[in-house]
Amino acid sequence: MTADLSLIRSSFAAVQPHGSQVTAYFYDHLFAHHPGVRPLFATHLDEQRDRLWAALGALVVNLENTDTLTGMLQNLGRRHAGYGALAEHYPAVGASLIATLRHYAGDAWTPAAEESWAAVYDVISSTMIEAGKAASN
Template sequence: MTPEQIALIQQSFAKVAPISEQAAVLFYDRLFEVAPSVRAMFPEDMTEQRKKLMGMLAAVVGGLSNLDSILPAASALAKRHVAYGAVAEHYPVVGATLLWTLEKGLGEAWTPELAKAWTDAYGVLSGYMMSEAYGAQPQAAE
């Protein structure tokens, strides 16, 4: 991620933060629509879960300029998710759902450049989290 991408992500998230409750509702409604099997991993009352999601996103977005500062929490989160039943195949679905939610929440402010910045950030973090949760990814032969 470039410093410009980090700035774009942080600026866009500042626009989402005031509507965080609605954004979290959009996110989980969409997630359960596209991946209904994951619904069983969550509590019936999603109020606290929605707050946790937005708090985690705020911490990650705030820490993008110093990635090492957020990696320990990302590692712990990834390992907890394994205990909840999360598998590697869930990560792309969650990523697509996050991007969809941001696009809906930001409307016209969602540009191809912003989409790429968020996609790159999610790719870096989800790749790290999957390696922490499920072990190192196989290396290509040289």
């Protein structure tokens, strides 16, 4: 992974003080750019909203614990196959995730931070997609 993990951590930490605005921005961005994924989500997203960000936080903490990280991602990927998440949805979610981080990370957002997030999301999504495919076979 060509990611600088200290940049991942510092940019993620810079976003945290913005609280629930962050997840609201993320879902607004996702549904505005990819309205086709809206029906996969429950009508009332409120309780659900913060779970994605909490999961990201847990992933960020475990970036160097490869076995733990892989296990978490495989479980998430299997559950997502059940939610109807398809491989082609992952780039859409990744783009909204990066747009959200860029919006809230302030000075902590740099080209190197963006590159690092792109590399990390690549690992996250490919592990989830593989586990999801294996689960639906």
